[in-house]
Amino acid sequence: MSKSARQKQRIAALEEKLQALESGHEAKQRDTNYYVSKGRAVRRIVSLFDSIEDLIIENDRRCENDDSDEGATLDQECLQIRFIALTHALPWLDCKASDMEYNEYSQMLKKLRQGADATRGDDTSKLKNFVAGWVNRELKPTPLVDPDDKNCRSFINDACGKLLCPTELDWNDSNIRTRIRDRADGYVVTEMSWPAFLYENYTANLDNLEEGIFKSKLLVHAFKAIFMSPSSAKEVSCDGNGANIIKNNRCARNSKVKTHLQFALSSVTSWRSIDGDFDYIPFWQTIVDFFERPPG
DNA sequence: AGTTGCCTATATACCCCATT
């Protein structure tokens, strides 16, 4: 059943190729691949989840309305901010789009999206492995976290559970632990609370939730793995330079790094993306807000 | 030679829709 579907996909892909060859437009083929590679960055730099179309549509809407920002909803504000990030990431996009046929245009967007999603997939799978190593090295759980298997993670595993545990709950209390695991009333973990892995030393100051936030070693590992290189992530080690890296980056590439970081954050959690109560999109959005909105 | 980014292939899950 799904086999025939797959074969059809394959056929479609081959026909596309054939057409490109027959029409002698190898250049066109190159073009589409070019767009895939250009799209790779957007999930990292622009937005983890929004479709490129949505961003463009929001901008169009504004242009039609004579740029008047009044009455824009919060969501629309966010879209616009990301549209601007998009124009920085792909400066050629606007003028290229204007002299394209609709078909060509939507082809291009499709390829951009493919590149974007592919990269996100690469990153999550990378992290799936690395996170296991980092957690094992730092927390030395028994049993160790299996790099190839996510089913044994989440709250089942003591180390993972500790990291995922909401800051306002105490993972060391075995009663609380079992309640979280049973998803008892009031102990269901959702995207509404900050997990411990965001904080320096994995503990938050409940009187000041901003203290040490986004400074955990695990996060810096993840950040480096994604935005620098996998091997450089190993070198974070224990010299406390993690915070500095974030700080420097924040100064150096202000607007982008925000989104960079959020991606790293969400990705760390993605080891348990199968689980039900936790919705990643609002979680990510909250983190974006944290950086983009003035304090308060 | 090891690292890295990019690409391809495959299985699976999910969503939409028409038909039964």
Place this chain on the structure above:
DNA sequence: AATGGGGTATATAGGCAACT
């Protein structure tokens, strides 16, 4: 409501070529 087709998204593994 259930089924099945068609399409798309996601997870994951593995390969390849460029670079250091």
